[in-house]
Amino acid sequence: MVFIAFPVALVLFSVSLICLIKSLLRKQVSLSDFFLGVLFSIAVYSLIFVDYYYFTDVAYALGTGFVFPFYMVVIPAVLALVLRDKSQISVLLRSNVYFFAAVLSGIVLPLLNRYTFSLPEYLGIPVYH
16 A cells, blocks of 8 residues: 555646646746645654654554655645646635645655654554564
8 A cells, every 4th residue: 555655646736736837837826725725734743753652552564655645746636636626715725835735744744754653663663574
């Protein structure tokens, strides 16, 4: 399953980046979209961190390779694509917010490997191979 999560996340990251660049060129992006996207990414990461810290006794070796791309790239990108034409509903439901979240997460996750994909080792959780 992990081997499916990475290519899907990579494709959705690329689609999100292209859609975000198009929105930026059309001047359809506001500063609040960026900040809400950052807040969304921080909130999802915090939930994953709390789950590992408080509720996980033993982690699977490739578990974070599925969890982080799925929850931080795939879900926001799919939400953004679903809400793409329905962006006049609410500020929190604007697709650009989720495009920012997916793109930001796609960039930050590999850069902060110690705190993302190596999170169980960082927290001292035994890893099940």
